[in-house]
Amino acid sequence: MKVVEPFPLSDAARSFYVQRPVLVTGGLGFIGSNLVHALAKIGARVTVLDNLNPKYGGNQFNLNGVEGQVELINADQGEEKVLQNVVGRFDSIFNMVGQVSHIDSMEDPYADLYTNVRVHIALLEACRKVGHKPKVVFAGTRGQYGRANGALKRVNESAPIAPVDVNGVNKHAGEMYHFLYSHAYGLRSCSLRLTNTYGPRHTMKTSRQGVIAWFVRQALDGQEVQLFGGGDQLRDCNHVADVASALLLAMFNPAADGEVFNLGSEEPMSLLRIVERIVAVAEKGSVKHIPYPEHLKAIEIGDYAGDYSKIQKILGWLPSISLDTGLAEMVDYYRRNRDHYWRA
Numbered sequence: 001m002k003v004v005e006p007f008p009l010s011d012a013a014r015s016f017y018v019q020r021p022v023l024v025t026g027g028l029g030f031i032g033s034n035l036v037h038a039l040a041k042i043g044a045r046v047t048v049l050d051n052l053n054p055k056y057g058g059n060q061f062n063l064n065g066v067e068g069q070v071e072l073i074n075a076d077q078g079e080e081k082v083l084q085n086v087v088g089r090f091d092s093i094f095n096m097v098g099q100v101s102h103i104d105s106m107e108d109p110y111a112d113l114y115t116n117v118r119v120h121i122a123l124l125e126a127c128r129k130v131g132h133k134p135k136v137v138f139a140g141t142r143g144q145y146g147r148a149n150g151a152l153k154r155v156n157e158s159a160p161i162a163p164v165d166v167n168g169v170n171k172h173a174g175e176m177y178h179f180l181y182s183h184a185y186g187l188r189s190c191s192l193r194l195t196n197t198y199g200p201r202h203t204m205k206t207s208r209q210g211v212i213a214w215f216v217r218q219a220l221d222g223q224e225v226q227l228f229g230g231g232d233q234l235r236d237c238n239h240v241a242d243v244a245s246a247l248l249l250a251m252f253n254p255a256a257d258g259e260v261f262n263l264g265s266e267e268p269m270s271l272l273r274i275v276e277r278i279v280a281v282a283e284k285g286s287v288k289h290i291p292y293p294e295h296l297k298a299i300e301i302g303d304y305a306g307d308y309s310k311i312q313k314i315l316g317w318l319p320s321i322s323l324d325t326g327l328a329e330m331v332d333y334y335r336r337n338r339d340h341y342w343r344a
């Protein structure tokens with residue numbers, strides 16, 4: 001079994017979590033469940049709230065190995081009454097529920113609005129109504145910036161907010177509700193604007209949620225990995241274990257309160273190069289260029305590379321897992337657990 005070494009937490013940060021009650025909403029999904037594994041390893045008392053909506057990336061198997069250490073609340077985060085009975089137990093809430101598909105957000109903007117905005121208002125309202133003031137860490141996205149940069153220029157947090165899809169608009173609204181409730185009602189919040197996140201426990205059911213996961217699936221199936229156009233758009237990729245470290249630091253460190261932070265990777269690379277790395281690591285599959293679908297051109301963001309100097313300076317975080325090391329662990333994970341992810 002291959003393992004990765006994510007960005008390490010200080011002793012103080014680790015002690016903060018030992019025996020601490022922590023709520024992870026969306027904790028059966030990709031990022032949430034990897035965070036749950038990291039928290040369980042440190043010794044936190046973790047509760048997950050998730051409704052396993054089949055449209056999204058949740059998977060009961062994602063808690064394999066830590067089920068005994070985790071309390072699971074099967075509920076819709078839009079149900080504010082349920083949340084009112086839950087939130088008061090937690091001073092630390094990682095709010096990881098979300099809808100990630102850009103295409104789905106254009107086809108069903110109401111569903112995106114529900115999952116990226118409505119449910120977050122419900123969580124924040126529940127805190128307000130029971131008079132509880134936890135710290136809430138939100139998962140924002142680089143999609144809030146839209147087509148933010150020219151080639152190789154890194155996007156920092158002061159770049160204009162200019163989403164090119166419904167998802168980006170709603171994610172920004174979701175983020176702003178957290179800061180609004182902080183300002184108006186005294187809870188604390190911060191947002192990490194994530195970029196392409198890859199690794200184990202991602203859904204493998206659809207091409208629409210997470211392009212790297214879909215490329216990995218095609219490669220592992222020995223198929224042609226289909227790349228729209230030349231694949232020369234730059235992307236930065238973070239292994240999910242590094243993302244979990246960043247989320248843990250953001251919750252632990254009061255200097256993060258009220259702040260937004262970009263993540264990013266040391267070496268942005270073209271989608272073509274990412275696919276070539278996947279095929280090389282998987283030792284299967286091949287690259288096939290197909291015409292860029294006309295209907296998707298309007299929501300293509302072009303090159304993106306996040307400037308992560310702010311989180312480096314304030315929280316001390318750095319991406320630690322190289323793409324090749326991370327892909328090797330990811331490929332190994334799905335080879336061992338394929339049956340839990342491949343079925344529709």
Ligand SMILES: NC(=O)c1ccc[n+]([C@@H]2O[C@H](COP(=O)([O-])OP(=O)(O)OC[C@H]3O[C@@H](n4cnc5c(N)ncnc54)[C@H](O)[C@@H]3O)[C@@H](O)[C@H]2O)c1
Nearest residue numbers: 026028029030031051052053057058076077098139194197
């Ligand atoms: N994956 C990425 O590359 C990426 C990039 C940028 C931002 N993000 C953000 O990170 C967050 C997590 O993304 P992910 O990739 O883990 O997604 P995911 O789909 O794997 O996980 C989302 C989880 O939320 C749960 N959920 C959805 N609606 C719910 C509801 N109403 N009530 C309770 N649970 C509900 C789902 O069942 C699922 O387990 C999202 O907010 C997303 O926008 C992810």
